[in-house]
Amino acid sequence: EPEVTQTPSHQVTQMGQEVILRCVPISNHLYFYWYRQILGQKVEFLVSFYNNEISEKSEIFDDQFSVERPDGSNFTLKIRSTKLEDSAMYFCASSLLRPRGGVGTQYFGPGTRLLVL
């Protein structure tokens, strides 16, 4: 069964460093997402991406964040200058369709646990 994969599974970085989190969505999917979950808290939407551009972003997704689909398979989230509060689990998701009136069936990856020291 096709699945979303994410690398690395864990990332430790120093505050102020840049990190790139990588995702390989399901191959025929068209919509891509990043979410994050701070330990013990809710899963929060960061950004959605369709047709090579951002569809929507949350307040969390400020100028320090960027997304890219550099080739036909990868979808990346870059944090330019990490802060302590960026420590979280980051989930990538993809969906094939966005049915009218619905979020679409999104398939999530296993996540990357980011720890900023």
Add this chain to the structure above:
Amino acid sequence: DAKTTQPTSMDCAEGRAANLPCNHSTISGNEYVYWYRQIHSQGPQYIIHGLKNNETNEMASLIITEDRKSSTLILPHATLRDTAVYYCIVDGDDKIIFGKGTRLHILP
């Protein structure tokens, strides 16, 4: 904020049916009801969705009331692996707004 109300936690005996309720009284006509779950430290997992009719798949059944103001997710024979947080989602946008969900404990 999420447009749904779910109990904070529930217990269910292993092998029994787990019935998880969700209230979504402000749902609009074109909004689907989706259920996801998150097993500890894993990515959320899609379970099922529906608009008006009851739905069943290999994981669960979804019962939506006729007025669409509430729904119930049914796991017919709960196992220990079904211990997770279950999220009921109603949204017309393409992003998922996760609430706190229901923490389901399956008891051996």
